[in-house]
Amino acid sequence: MDFTAGYGALNLGHNPKEVIEAVHQAQKLPAVLLVGFNPLMGALGKTLASILPGDLSVAVFGSGGAEAVENAMKTARASTGRQKFISCVNGYHGLSFGALSVCGSERFRMTVAPLLGHCELIPFGDLEALERSLQGKGIAAFIVEPVQGEGGAVVPPRGYLQGAAELCRKYGTLLIFDEIQTGFGRTGKMFAMEHDAVVPDIVTLSKSLGSGVVPVSVAVTSEEVWKKAFGSRDKFDLTISTFAGNPAACAAALRTTEIMQRDGIPDRARALGDYAREKLQGLKTKHELIKEIRGRGLLLGIELETAGLFSRTMEQNLSIMVISELLHKHNILTSYFDFSPTVIRFEPPLIVTTEQIDEAVDALDKVLSMGKRAIVLSFGKTAIGSMLHQ
Ligand SMILES: Cc1ncc(COP(=O)(O)O)c(C=O)c1O
Incomplete structure (x- = not known):
């Protein structure tokens, strides 16, 4: 029996039949369309907007979790015009360069240093430390997992996420929730942020989004943040990735969300x-x-x-x-x-x-x-x- 579930990628188990069938259907469609949007991508964007809380409604598509984190970090910089990031000790966000730059493990960061400058680590669950760091100028975003996964299944103190959202708002810093491991039912709500009724400016999702059948990820933000970041002729194409939003990935994600809701x-x-x-x-x-x-x-x-x-x-x-x-x-x-x-x-x-x-x-x-x-x-x-x- 597998009690690791792909570290949160297999919430519906290995190879769920219905998801595989949906993928097979979608594989009859043109596989990669970089000009324009395939209808499944639109349907998935709309579905995600309907199940995510608040005004999280614009999705940037990708394939792996780290890619979603890169997209979230890029969106934060482009939207705020600021450069710096704050993240938490023992936080895990993936192993690409941006994601590693906000990684909460010295061992992981040092091996491929130098990484992005302007990244600061603070203890998880500590609002005073967060406020001290936010007072330093030019913080684009604070990225945090609502429940730390690789840190060892750590639930933050009550009120922490709410307090973090208020502080970020006060200092004009965007709040990014990394729900790549906690999303899609894992913590007992569709998204872990719902336990605290807090809506971030950006959320990253992957892993069980595609049930482990097809790699798929998204960074979802509000229309306001999106427009500031990439909503002009000279910037709209800065989030393109060849396989992002391909029909098979979108079909897997659509069927997964449908099963998640249907089966409670x-x-x-x-x-x-x-x-x-x-x-x-x-x-x-x-x-x-x-x-x-x-x-x-x-x-x-x-x-x-x-x-x-x-x-x-x-x-x-x-x-x-x-x-x-x-x-x-x-x-x-x-x-x-x-x-x-x-x-x-x-x-x-x-x-x-x-x-x-x-x-x-x-x-x-x-x-x-x-x-x-x-x-x-x-x-x-x-x-x-x-x-x-x-
Ligand atoms: C919270 C969190 N963020 C990001 C990632 C990175 O995802 P990927 O391995 O698909 O790049 C993981 C992977 O375990 C994760 O748990």
């Missing part, structure tokens, strides 16, 4: 998220090895208590050993969060059943019951066994 997938994720969370909390009371259960909907993290192992390296890698046990002994695929390696990801497709959640939690229970040292030894045996097989 966000509500299902909320109910199943509550169920899974309660079960995981139950495990926490039983196992000292669990430090914290956190997250929202079915974007959940299980933070391990790693202290007390043979070495620091082993402590840092304990989650990998638990993950290995889950895979090799119980056939459950999970992972850790990239910027929080001691946190195990519990992120199944949103079509998961309560029985499957029970199975995964029982497996985790069995692995943790072994105790830290036995987990390390078993991992060692599995690793040696697979080396001997090669």
Whole structure:
């Protein structure tokens, strides 16, 4: 069982039949039309405008998540005439140059430095830090995930997103929500921003937008921001990308949004998220090895208590050993969060059943019951066994 779901790309599971059928239909249309718009692109733009809150109504199309982030950053600069960006420690926005420039991990940024200048990191959830940074002149945008994904399923303090929106408005800075991982039901609402009823100036979406069947992404903004950024003869073509908005991608996205609404997938994720969370909390009371259960909907993290192992390296890698046990002994695929390696990801497709959640939690229970040292030894045996097989 896959409890990683393409890190949020497979909310409807692997290869949903209806989405594949829609893609096949669309593949009878001209595949790439760079002059003018194909009708599916218009339909998708309209659908997104209808399901997104507030005045988010103009979509810039792309293929991958990082591309949507680039488009959002470009839109912010072009619209405000300002250069700088603020983002959060442990925030993840993709690996292209602009996205890496606002990446919240030193390790990721340094490898390919120098990146964009004028980018500042602040702690996630800290409105005072945000205001201090906004007071510096020329901030085009603050980009933030409504719930941090790779940071380890971190939900911000109550009122943070609302406060961030107010501060950004006060200083004329645009607010970008990166909902690439949190979008399309993952956190128990269609979009995570709806938990706080906050509407940003730009939102980025990808991953489950195309159900993982076809790569597709969008940066959606208001008509006002769009017009300021690219609404003139000399700028309108600055967001073109050959495959952006191709019929197959748009058909996948249209069918995905239709299924999400028809089958009440966000509500299902909320109910199943509550169920899974309660079960995981139950495990926490039983196992000292669990430090914290956190997250929202079915974007959940299980933070391990790693202290007390043979070495620091082993402590840092304990989650990998638990993950290995889950895979090799119980056939459950999970992972850790990239910027929080001691946190195990519990992120199944949103079509998961309560029985499957029970199975995964029982497996985790069995692995943790072994105790830290036995987990390390078993991992060692599995690793040696697979080396001997090669
Ligand atoms: C919040 C967030 N933003 C952006 C991205 C980048 O998306 P992609 O890998 O499609 O470029 C990811 C990918 O995991 C993500 O989780």
